[in-house]
Amino acid sequence: MPVTIKDIAKKANVSVTTVSRVLNNKPDVSEKTKSKILKIINELGYNPNGVARGLVLNRTHTIGLIIPDIRNPFFPEVARGIEDKAKEYGYSVIYCNTDNKKEEEKKAVELLLNKRVDGIILSLSMNNRDELDRIKKQGCPIVQIDRKVPDANYPTVTIDNLISAYNATKHLINLGHKYIAHITGNLDTKTGQDRLNGYKKAMHERGIHISQEWIIEGDYSKESGYKNMKRILNLKNRPTGIFIANDLMAIGAYKAVFESKLNIPEDISIIGHDDIELASLVNPELTTMAQPKYEMGKHAARLLIQEIEGSDQDNNQNILLNTELVVRGSTGGVG
Amino acid sequence: MPVTIKDIAKKANVSVTTVSRVLNNKPDVSEKTKSKILKIINELGYNPNGVARGLVLNRTHTIGLIIPDIRNPFFPEVARGIEDKAKEYGYSVIYCNTDNKKEEEKKAVELLLNKRVDGIILSLSMNNRDELDRIKKQGCPIVQIDRKVPDANYPTVTIDNLISAYNATKHLINLGHKYIAHITGNLDTKTGQDRLNGYKKAMHERGIHISQEWIIEGDYSKESGYKNMKRILNLKNRPTGIFIANDLMAIGAYKAVFESKLNIPEDISIIGHDDIELASLVNPELTTMAQPKYEMGKHAARLLIQEIEGSDQDNNQNILLNTELVVRGSTGGVG
């Protein structure tokens, strides 16, 4: 139905080869033929078939992106970074949301492999190394983002979560807090583990004993922050500070605090993690550790495309980005 | 490099046709051959080449999504709705961000057409009807979402912005306000125009004269809300209520109000539009008109795929969804 390279060739009285040459800016075409062909291409509104091209070149100029949920405020920023960098190199991106379900992750990988994307950027649930290996076996380059599947030796763009959590906790300690709780992330993820360990490290380093009940596992959702904060607030010895593994949970926690008629930071200091847009819009504004999200996306796309195009030297780069402490109104001195 | 249908055929001592048959669950294959082939497919880890399949079937099972910016909190919800419905039908989606730039919109359309997506869902800037026609000329189904390019007769999923803005304004009027300003959206979009007209309609209906300086054009960004609210607050006769065309601007406006040492809603009532997640997280919580974003995405994907698969009766459906007034803390009676 749509016009093909053959139609152009026929109308121009040349072979498809010649048309293909001008399409791809190859040399060895006379100026005259070239302009004639170009004119006809324009007239007929010809749009080359990328699928056919993909079949012969074995390149789709498409990359896949596997993330838990685009509605999680972390990902739109990252995704936009990826897209912008990808576009720069002439690639576009297919999204797959998995809700952290292994089954969905598997499906997504299959789908993308089947679509013959040139590479995949992914943020998988922790114990899903199998998928990574499956992709690699198919010869499809990958870059992990945000989360690193343990022991999986593939290029990764992450932040140093341990140091970041360590710094967050130290911020509270430096303010004089000693009773510091932690609502963790999903402990099936390395991110969650690292942030927990950073918290522990800071506490141990200052010789502060951690009461068992101070550590509660969350799942990164607002509801989880709310629910777990309720539990924290009901402890006999209520902590005066808390490090919450992401901002979304911290914002859920706000609600729990307000419902208890307590004040932030007077009664409890809260520090979050990620610096999502929301963080500066709640009241009091949330102290948090800022992730360079957009930049993470750009780095990941660059790494991946360099690997695809074989122009990287070191194909197992790990990019570790630093977070930055953003002090706002939700943390203060003790009592 | 990867294993092809030929490899399977050879190893199974059958023709590629037969393999293709079992791949596509076609009849006329003996159980015995079938299971033999299936076994080999498994052993070799065969993954069918979707590109090749796409070429012969003229179907990629991919749809394109053209939006201004995935970081705009409106779109992740919509996008997720689209993806979920698309997945249900076996489609995946390619994203393109345009920042509302005509040039980028054009590029995105070209790209998607070139990739031979089976259909496109888009939210274009107002005066870009050309692109729509270009797509249609290529025989590619489209569905507009959120914004409708005027006079373009293509299926559309929108909310009734005029009625919605009318209801928002009436909410303020009902609270006793008479001096009601409006920060508009981008007036190059029909959405922006409709919301403006809804505001005017409500005011006229109640016989309230609209002072020229009450209407200021914004661009949907937080900064724009901040900046324009500053101007409103500096008016000699400060309005007591304001309808702001989207929540993001409303939240920017909050900052302007607080900087002026004024209170919401005591000094000025604010009603936004969209009900983004943020709306219930700011302080005071924002009164707004809730859009069924996720549902909009689902509707759009369903419409598009029905058109692609030719299973729709009426191929020019316009789905007009209603918003709902969500009264929170940012609106109150007059002083």
Next chain:
DNA sequence: GTGAAAGCGCTAACAC
């Protein structure tokens, strides 16, 4: 400077 022909991996007549 240009063209003929093969082939990318698959599906779909059609024949047997």
Next chain:
DNA sequence: GTGTTAGCGCTTTCAC
């Protein structure tokens, strides 16, 4: 039930 063959729209080798 199964195989042969042509062909989807393009690129690329090789020949002229």
